[in-house]
Amino acid sequence: MGYSEKVMDHFKSPRNVGEMKDPDGIGKVGNPVCGDIMELYIKVEDEIIVDAKFQTFGCGAAIATSSMVTEMVKGKKLDDALGISNAMVAEALGGLPPIKMHCSVLAEEALKSAITDYRNKKKG
Amino acid sequence: MARIYLDNNATTPVRQEVAEAVAGMLKGCYGNPSTLYCIGQEAHVSLEHARDVMAGVLGANRDEIIFTSGGTESDNIAVFGVARAMRKKGNHIITTKFEHHAVLNPCKALEKDGWSVTYLPVGPEGVVEPSDVERAITDKTVLISIMHANNEVGTVQPIAEIGKIAKARKITFHTDAVQSFAKLPIKVDEMGIDLLSASSHKIYGPKGVGLLYVRKGTKIMPIMYGGHQERSLRPGTENVPGIVGFGKATELMDAEREAEEARLVGMRDRLWEELSKKIPHIKLHGHPTKRLAGTLNIGFEFVEGESLILRLDEYGICVASGSACTSDALEPSHVLSALGIPPEGSHGALRFSLGRENTESDVDKLIEVLPKVVDDLRSFSPLYKEYLRNQKAAAG
Numbered sequence: 001m002g003y004s005e006k007v008m009d010h011f012k013s014p015r016n017v018g019e020m021k022d023p024d025g026i027g028k029v030g031n032p033v034c035g036d037i038m039e040l041y042i043k044v045e046d047e048i049i050v051d052a053k054f055q056t057f058g059c060g061a062a063i064a065t066s067s068m069v070t071e072m073v074k075g076k077k078l079d080d081a082l083g084i085s086n087a088m089v090a091e092a093l094g095g096l097p098p099i100k101m102h103c104s105v106l107a108e109e110a111l112k113s114a115i116t117d118y119r120n121k122k123k124g
Numbered sequence: 125m126a127r128i129y130l131d132n133n134a135t136t137p138v139r140q141e142v143a144e145a146v147a148g149m150l151k152g153c154y155g156n157p158s159t160l161y162c163i164g165q166e167a168h169v170s171l172e173h174a175r176d177v178m179a180g181v182l183g184a185n186r187d188e189i190i191f192t193s194g195g196t197e198s199d200n201i202a203v204f205g206v207a208r209a210m211r212k213k214g215n216h217i218i219t220t221k222f223e224h225h226a227v228l229n230p231c232k233a234l235e236k237d238g239w240s241v242t243y244l245p246v247g248p249e250g251v252v253e254p255s256d257v258e259r260a261i262t263d264k265t266v267l268i269s270i271m272h273a274n275n276e277v278g279t280v281q282p283i284a285e286i287g288k289i290a291k292a293r294k295i296t297f298h299t300d301a302v303q304s305f306a307k308l309p310i311k312v313d314e315m316g317i318d319l320l321s322a323s324s325h326k327i328y329g330p331k332g333v334g335l336l337y338v339r340k341g342t343k344i345m346p347i348m349y350g351g352h353q354e355r356s357l358r359p360g361t362e363n364v365p366g367i368v369g370f371g372k373a374t375e376l377m378d379a380e381r382e383a384e385e386a387r388l389v390g391m392r393d394r395l396w397e398e399l400s401k402k403i404p405h406i407k408l409h410g411h412p413t414k415r416l417a418g419t420l421n422i423g424f425e426f427v428e429g430e431s432l433i434l435r436l437d438e439y440g441i442c443v444a445s446g447s448a449c450t451s452d453a454l455e456p457s458h459v460l461s462a463l464g465i466p467p468e469g470s471h472g473a474l475r476f477s478l479g480r481e482n483t484e485s486d487v488d489k490l491i492e493v494l495p496k497v498v499d500d501l502r503s504f505s506p507l508y509k510e511y512l513r514n515q516k517a518a519a520g
Binding site: 008011012014017018019028032033034035036037038039054055056057058059060061062063099 | 426427428429430431434435438447448449450452454456466467468471503504505506507508509
């Protein structure tokens with residue numbers, strides 16, 4: 001498979017795994033047909049993501065990118081978090097095999113989806 | 125860390141005696157078997173001895189055995205070779221949906237060339253119906269190609285019955301026996317087989333060598349051209365060390381066949397029994413009994429195959445999966461799809477293929493480790509969370 005050491009580390013010991021009580025935003029992406037599903041939960045205070053958790057069904061890269069993206073967003077302002085791209089997640093992991101890059105795209109989409117969910121809830 | 129290798133359908137470790145036989149040939153017998161002098165003739169004798177072994181195991185004549193570079197090449201010669209030879213008579217081939225890609229892809233290539241191919245269904249248990257084969261035959265059918273045992277789910281096909289049907293209709297019958305050669309009893313005359321593919325590295329022999337059995341009188345053309353070796357069907361200076369290794373591996377497998385089958389079935393069935401007690405939401409893929417002795421394919425709900433493989437690898441345990449993530453094409457296993465298993469079911473499928481180096485303690489270790497691995501992955505699976513939520517809602 002050619003996973004980097006960092007990917008394997010995040011896969012074997014994923015950070016921020018679990019559910020969140022009363023999340024402020026939830027992002028759900030993927031589907032069982034394609035084989036990757038990510039759920040990202042964020043807690044927001046004063047427009048800053050103070051906590052993030054995830055649940056993922058998927059391969060090594062899917063779990064590692066979920067784990068990495070939760071680490072990357074903690075402490076970030078929402079607008080800064082929106083600037084996190086899949087390439088940045090992959091780079092933070094020391095790179096991903098080309099065939100696995102789509103997993104980092106899923107992580108980026110899960111994050112954006114969680115922030116959008118938070119903002120919609122706030123409006124409504 | 126001790127390794128527990130449970131992927132013998134992918135490839136097998138080379139046996140000690142085989143490695144020694146190959147090394148002996150590499151060092152001491154370099155001659156070209158087609159040459160007339162002593163050094164060449166020594167090589168020729170070793171080559172022909174291996175050929176005799178293969179013929180004996182299959183109940184064939186020695187000049188019906190062609191050595192190739194492996195199962196894939198044998199399958200290609202069988203499909204393209206018969207197609208080329210029979211094009212004037214017809215342009216229809218019957219095969220199954222879950223053949224190895226070494227049969228499917230030649231068929232797909234022929235379809236682009238004006239051929240018509242029927243890919244037969246295999247039912248939810250992964251066994252083809254002989255009556256389906258018969259019904260698919262037309263006056264343009266020139267080849268039936270049906271694998272003896274499937275590599276992913278291990279199910280064994282009714283080859284003798286299909287051979288009878290093919291013979292009655294005078295249609296060439298090929299079987300890909302890569303997973304079954306020297307493991308299941310095969311007698312080409314009794315089973316009506318005209319062409320058969322086998323591979324060395326599935327039976328503790330070296331990689332890069334296989335065979336194609338070609339019944340005398342079968343209309344077949346070569347797919348590569350050169351000298352006259354292997355009845356001109358597969359020219360090229362023979363890989364004598366590899367072939368000698370294949371011959372040795374076959375001799376040894378054939379001698380141990382029955383005892384080994386019983387041993388593997390015992391371990392395989394104990395593994396399934398224990399896992400089904402210890403891990404909920406799992407499903408056996410394939411026929412409950414009509415399977416290769418060492419093959420067990422299980423679907424684990426709510427978790428994905430590659431992550432199962434990587435987690436088991438941390439314990440030194442090596443297995444395979446039908447998940448899309450583990451395939452180069454990012455598509456779920458075509459074999460599991462042929463059994464009617466939806467993509468969600470394929471993603472969590474693991475194949476365990478036990479072999480001669482596996483022991484009861486390997487099975488014990490897997491029984492100990494796998495439930496923990498599955499539990500852990502389920503603990504952060506959104507699919508499992510959803511299932512629990514639905515259970516709660518249904519109860520409440």
